[in-house]
Amino acid sequence: MELSFKHQLGLACVVLLLPALCSSQDSFTDSRATYYGSPDCYGNPRGACGFGEYGRTVNDGSVAGVSRLWRNGSGCGACYQARCKIPQYCDENGAYVVVTDYGEGDRTDFIMSPRAYSRLGRNADASAELFKYGVVDIEYRRVPCSYTGYNVVFKVHEHSRNPDYFAVVVLYVDGTYDVTAVELFQQDCQEWKPMRRAFGAMFDYSNPPNGEIYLRFQVSGSAGLYWVQSKNAISGDWKAGATYDTNVQLN
Incomplete structure (x- = not known):
């Protein structure tokens, strides 16, 4: 059965993963995160995972490139919860991201799309301050991906x-x-x-x-x-x- 990929992507943008992702019982790991430039704040359709347009817009564009978590490409599609560690700016739940790319930064495990990075902040003003930092200390953990209503x-x-x-x-x-x-x-x-x-x-x-x-x-x-x-x-x-x-x- 052939499906319309464009139609699926449209639905994926409406049915966000953010409220659907369940918390994992695994402990958090300390790391750092930064972000990459994007004209529309979404992901990169030329990401190293080969996802194409799906890698740009899945999870409403809250995606990331990773380094240590890449695992020779088998880390593609994995979902993570990342939260930064500046109390006055950072949201307690942080950002939920899907791995769609490979990237290395300044001792960072996550290079996020602007949409994902902004969700580290507790509000718009706090997010603006985090963008000024450029790189922030975070903690992260693997969480289940959930695509309700979708088959593989x-x-x-x-x-x-x-x-x-x-x-x-x-x-x-x-x-x-x-x-x-x-x-x-x-x-x-x-x-x-x-x-x-x-x-x-x-x-x-x-x-x-x-x-x-x-x-x-x-x-x-x-x-x-x-x-x-x-x-x-x-x-x-x-x-x-x-x-x-x-x-x-x-x-």
Whole structure:
């Protein structure tokens, strides 16, 4: 089943993750955060995760690039709560961000979009003061992502070319799971073939099989490593940029 990616993104901007993210029981880790420039305060559509427009607008643009938490791209899509440590300016709940990019700063674990960074402040005036600091001390913890009403989705990456080159990214992954691998089913030999992690969250395969494509992805979480198979196939006439519903929810 093919979905309209633009339609999904529109809904994602309305149904914010901010009130839906549940607190994790994990303790906070001390770090630092800064922000990057953006003409509209949203994220970067050219982020290293390969999410494209999704990486710019998911979570209403409250996104971040990370360094230590990148984990060779498996950290893409993870959700974090970050709160700064200047009492007169900082909101006690802080900002909830989705990882969409890789970035290194001045001993910072998070380089946030302006929208995310502004949410560290308790009000507009406080946020303006935090922007003057440029870099602030924070504490952060991993929290579950929640995309109420959404199944996990495969997006065919824009670099794909039917029939020679096939690449996907996995979107709307709930919970605290990392996507560690993706495999494609080779029907003529009845076995699963590993796709290559090209960069970030993008997995690719040269000369994919003709006809419908069946995929499964491996996740890492509190229950360890396990495989999740899409309940829907990707049609043989797939196109770059199209999205396909797996009919799978992880939570």
